[in-house]
Amino acid sequence: MASTNVLLNPTIIAKEALMQLVNSLAMSRHVYKAYKNEFVKVGSTITVRKPNKFRATKAQARSNTNVAEPSTSITMSTQAHVSWAFSSVDLTKTIEEYSKRYITPAAAALANQVDYDLCGRYVDVAPSVGTPGTVPATFAVLGDGQVKMDDMGVPSDTRVGILNPAANWALADGLKGTFAQQVAKAIITKGYLGVIANLALYMDQNVVRHTCGHFTSGATPLMNGATLTGAASIVTNGWSGSNTVKAGDVFTIAGVYSVNPMSGASTGVLKEFVVTADNADTVADMTIAIAPTIVYGATNPYSNVSALPLTTAALTFKGTEDTAYPQNLLFHPNSFALVTVPIEMPANVWGARESDPDAGLSIRVVKQYDIDADEEIVRLDILYGIKTLYDDLAVRLWG
Template sequence: MRAEPVANSLINNSMITREALMIRRNTNDFVQNVSREYQDQFARSGAKIGDTINVRLPNDYVVQNGPTVNPEATAERSIPLVINYRKNVPMSFSTQERTLNMDDFSGRYIAPAVNALVGQVASDAMTLALQASNMVVNLDSDGNLISPSSQTWLRAKALLTTCNAPIDDRYAVLDPMTDANTVAGMMGLFNPGNTVSTQTRDGQMGSKILGVREWMQDQTVPISETGSYDSKATATGAYGNYTPNGAPVTTISSSASPHSSVLTTSAINGTLNAGDIITIAGVNRINRVNKNSLHIPQQFVVLANCASGATSIPLSPAIIPPGANGPVPYQTVDAAPAADAAITLVAPAGSIIRRNMLYSKRAMTLATVDLEMVDRGVVDCGRASLDGVSLRTLTYYNGSDDTRATRLDVLYGIGMLRPDWCVIVPELVG
């Protein structure tokens, strides 16, 4: 007797959720390669502890000489990680569509929805590139910005080491155009041969090249325009803590204070944009451990747009010079800005740039939180977590038009914990 075919079972929300997370697992490298170490501090059911945790930064101390001690109070510092992003994708399925086999259903419905949702999460996460406080540029003999070379990336790597960033977890995320130009510029330069073959065959940077654990290309790498500032304004010598009064995270959130400063200046000619990198003459980097000067300019990221004529610049990291008796905890520079010190843009003014980034995984963090499982007034609800990303799907009946709608939801927060552990390697658009 011939067996009757078995009808497809109805695809439920738990199946949709698991499939969506599996698709996401293979669609975005950058989202997967930022720290998730603080996610477990949020309650796993609706984030019952609230929407904020304060991430403590490592304490900093100064070594004293001789047998006599002068006890100093430990000043602990922290940065809030706020769960303030909520994104969803709405869909509508008929019962017939839910009886398709899972592969058909996934390809037709889930994959496009997840692509849109994860793309937005990645785009939000990539706004962290506007908070990176370091930049390495490749300029020609006329001062024009050109594509990064192997030396540019090596200098970026050296800068991370100078900032005491861990060596074992460095990642590079590149705009696809920069990735293509980087591969073309480095093709054939490396051994072993397998690495060269992979670059040539795949047409993109691979792993374990130039001391970078993973090279990733991402269409959400931000493109920004450097301000028109002419680099002729000077500091007055005055600076203090900066409080951005609730500025959105796309510039810098209030979590930056007190880890940032506002520099008083002569009136600037031209604009500065959030994310621009500047230097101040005579204000140099230090080794953050022993506080010795490195005798190279400290770079600062501008935290908010500054109009032409402005007389103050909010910036990060905070300007913390040595005290009257020498080094101090959390010191960032070898000297305070002097009056009439020149303030200079690192990238050429008016440049439209791709903000490619070399970073330590521990510089940034992402946390997704379990949304509540709803069991009343809905048809079906599913929730699952994979690779630290929590996703909920919910189907509900709409009596006004006799349809069933499904939504995919994610609740998350992002934060830049160590802006100096990120280096922007810009490329001119055009």
């Protein structure tokens, strides 16, 4: 039955806006989402408990694991909105007409902002595959990502890949002749990759490009001194006096290998670290803030390296200095968190707020009349916070 023209009220608009927001999300649909039914202000923090980690002991006698009950705080730092003006006559349109003209594109703008912010959390992730400067286009590069995730002990269920348009279409072209006719037809006619190599692949134009620091010219970066377990920064030298590193730069340290998180055995692959803060050298020295924290201990369930760095071990950075590369992401949903809360309603205004706890989203709509311009002004608002929960459940696929 066709919709009849009735005066649209704020609840109808808010419900439609929430539905369109949910439908417009790309990466945000595939991360851990939490809806907190409490009113907070921008800048408030919410605590999220993280899953525990254990390691088996090969002995008859019982050996307790020290349970750390890890948690993290997420700052509700972003209030995003879209606003537009229209005539009161537009409120007599059907919700389908009004949505097509206003709500759907407005919700898409909000969704793109959330997706862009989430894609930007690549800066927290060190594990990397792909060749910087080469667009991913083969089944093998997806396999490299899966090998990395397997070595890291990432759960094999619900792994997701978020690709920029170049990678999405290059993979579509590279894989179109690889699969059965029905799968190949979907790739050729729609560019739909679906689940390939145990990855649910999605295209997102909000994938972010990372510009590497100026870390090569005249530099031979080395560790400088001993590093203790628990270190979140390293002391280095061998810089030229004009070098920089940027948050998101990835590097390895000679002789420091990653370990299987379940067994603690070395994977034989150098451990990758990510720079967490921009920095520049002082003459030849530089202290670099890093993630993950270096944890070493044969019986420590959180141990993540095969050995502590030697005092003069060499550092090798990924990519070419001062060059930008797309950062596609392969991850388990628990890697990243998106938390939304309801926004308080102003007093005595035309408006409504709708929340979907299952989708982990909340949106507010308010309207006010502009007497000077003789038009109605509507705005849609969302309040959210994002954070990387487990950087070891994600892999960067460089393009």
